[in-house]
Amino acid sequence: MRAARAVAHTNIALIKYWGKRPGDPDQNLPAVGSLSLTLERLRSETTVRPGERDSFQLDGHSDPAAAAKVARHLDRVWRSANPGPRPPCAVDSTNHLPTAAGLASSASGFAALTLAAAAAFELDLDRGALSALARRGSGSAARSLWGGFVRLGRGERADGADCRARPLFPADHWDLRLLVVHTAKGPKPIGSTDGMQRSADTSPYYPAWVATSEADLERGERALADRDLAALGAVMEHSCFKMHACMLATVPPLIYWNGTTLAAIHEVWAARRAGLEAYVTSDAGPHVKVLCRPDLAAELAARLAAVPGVHAVDTLAPGPDARVELLP
Known part of the structure; x- marks a missing residue:
């Protein structure tokens, strides 16, 4: 060894x-x-x-x-x-x-x-x-x-x-930015593994979530190949909100968001209506992620940082392969 x-x-x-x-x-x-x-x-x-x-x-x-x-x-x-x-x-x-x-x-x-x-x-x-x-x-x-x-x-x-x-x-392949909008501090109350099992066991929306996923993946891969941000953003948001709908219908409900999460989502949509093309997603946690072009990242980050309850906004580019090295 x-x-x-x-x-x-x-x-x-x-x-x-x-x-x-x-x-x-x-x-x-x-x-x-x-x-x-x-x-x-x-x-x-x-x-x-x-x-x-x-x-x-x-x-x-x-x-x-x-x-x-x-x-x-x-x-x-x-x-x-x-x-x-x-x-x-x-x-x-x-x-x-x-x-x-x-x-x-x-x-x-x-x-x-x-x-x-x-x-x-x-x-x-x-x-x-x-x-x-x-x-x-x-x-x-x-x-x-x-x-x-x-x-x-x-x-x-x-x-x-x-x-x-x-x-x-x-x-x-594509110079995009992902803004990570921090809307809470500390660990989430329910881990993903437990939450997934609860959704599979009790959510009436879970079968539809599984049945429609493959079509979303194909749409997403085509949008990436074409570098089509509007198409990628649309399917990204659709996938996100389907997942959270499945969580909300779980018994008892899985609500990973807080009020600041929703406020940040609405701010992104308001920015988009104002001409700043950006799209939201959120995992099993309270934070919001925003996909956009590099030239809009600073303005969007400033808008989101001003949302009450936002702790920080990180602006991140695509990252590298994992790497490994042997040590003496």
């Missing part, structure tokens, strides 16, 4: 993922595909080293629940190519973004952990196989192995072998 460090950037789904396929829970198979944009700056850095015993620190702190998830994922990576017992590992991770707040910290975190562990264990796996492994830690992590625009298919096989992400277009 070697020591290795990986850096992976978070991604935001433009066409959403919500819900899991029936089957082995450890495979973590999505009920629908997704299409995402990897972001600059927002990233996780993870180092995996040989240790006397398993240990895990996130941002300098220990968390037993998180350590158990990390150990399970190390086991998955090890067992993908090794029949024997896994060596103990010391794992240190730093999130350069808020954790568990609806900004996909699990995507960058598990992507970085997968890459670092595979390199530390000296596994000869291609990015597709690594993507399938990362998915088992977090569904959106499969997409964070690549920069730019990435699509994850739902797959059909029970073993998940065909459920892996693939890059559509690199970061320099």
Whole structure:
């Protein structure tokens, strides 16, 4: 075993993922595909080293629940190519973004952990196989192995072998900006995994959400290929609000938004009516993401920063591929 460090950037789904396929829970198979944009700056850095015993620190702190998830994922990576017992590992991770707040910290975190562990264990796996492994830690992590625009298919096989992400277009394909509008602080009250299961079990809109997702993915990929912001924005907003409608109809309702979330959404729509072309999306959290051209980003960010309750607005370009290096 070697020591290795990986850096992976978070991604935001433009066409959403919500819900899991029936089957082995450890495979973590999505009920629908997704299409995402990897972001600059927002990233996780993870180092995996040989240790006397398993240990895990996130941002300098220990968390037993998180350590158990990390150990399970190390086991998955090890067992993908090794029949024997896994060596103990010391794992240190730093999130350069808020954790568990609806900004996909699990995507960058598990992507970085997968890459670092595979390199530390000296596994000869291609990015597709690594993507399938990362998915088992977090569904959106499969997409964070690549920069730019990435699509994850739902797959059909029970073993998940065909459920892996693939890059559509690199970061320099289209010079867009994503504004991340922070409307709250701290972790969200209900995790995505629990929320997805609750929606699948109780929301009357869940079957329609699953049935209509593939058409959204095709529309989104065509819009990306054509660099058609109006077409991409329309299907992006449609996917977002369908997902949140499914959440709202869950029993009890899943409401990840707050008043500032809605105010920021209305501000984007007001700006669009005024000629500032921009489109909104929001994940399972309170924050709002706004897609726009680079020349409009500063003006839109200023408008959104002035919305009461907004804590900050980050302006982000498309980000790079995940990377890994062996350490001495």
